[in-house]
Amino acid sequence: MRRLLHLAVISLFTLGASAAPVAPQPVAAPVRPQRIVSLNLCTDQLLLALADRSQIAALTRNARDTEMSAAAAQAQGITLLKESAEQLYALRPDLIIGMPASRHAMLRPLGPEKYRTLDLGYAESYGTIIEQIRTVAAAVGHPARGEALIRRMEADLAKLRKLKGGKVAAYYQRRGFMTGTETLIDDLMTRAGLVNLAAKLGKPPLSQISLEEMVAARPDYLIVESATDRIVDQGTEMLHHPALRGIPRISIPQAWTVCGGPAYVLAARGIVEQAARRH
Secondary structure (H helix, E strand, O other): OOOHHHHHHHHHHHHHHHOOOOOOOOOOOOOOOOOOEOHHHHHHHHHHHHHHHHEEEEEEOOOOOOOOEEEEEOOOOOOOOOHHHHHHHHOOOOOEOOOOOOOOOHHHHHHHHHHOEEEOOOOOHHHHHHHHHHHHHHHHOOOOHHHHHHHHHHHHHOOOOOOOOOOOOEOHHHHHEEEEOOOHHHHHHHHHOOOEHHHHHOOOEHHHOOOOHHHOOOOOEEEEEHHHHOOOOOOHHHHHHHHHHOOEEEEHHHHHHHHHHOOHHHHHHHHHHHHHHHO
């Protein structure tokens, strides 16, 4: 009987001890990466906007190309990758970002599982851009910086006056390629208040449309890359055909639309302001 009583007391003591409140333990702050490598032109621009310059170990070889990157000026002085696994290994990255990063050819010989990677997809809408800004900002250790960038973008976009009347526009490129729906260009057109000609014609995200078809469709605007403002080859020559001269043009740099990122605001403003002037 005494033994049973003794065991009962021990059990009660144990239950009481386990039920006692446990003091919360401090959560260790995540380690902020210090040697980040980008494997994609679009992640180059997100890093330049969100990471400290000292955190960036390398960007892609197109990072300083003004025709391709809207952040080319900020990339000056930062190491550029030469598509070499040996160079990537020597950089000793503690975070690799790409679209995707884990399946990039440079990483395969090194073993992707040995590195911390962040895989992103191509942003074809403003909503996805916002998601990626938050994701990258958190990964590089600057979530507040990401939120500040989003607030600035939202404020700038709120100032734009959406075009009225459902005017039709076509994003017409070299060799007669036209950009369709479910793309960043289509998202920008919708924000500006324009209707994408590709949607009216039932075209896929990328299609080739002849000069005759374009003239027959007669959109209210042609949106073109500023690099095609002058004839440099056969691909750009067709954009200057006399039959298209009567269609007002909106000219924006390719660097503003090749990636979904902070330059979205520049592209949206450029489309709205030029369309309003040519209306």
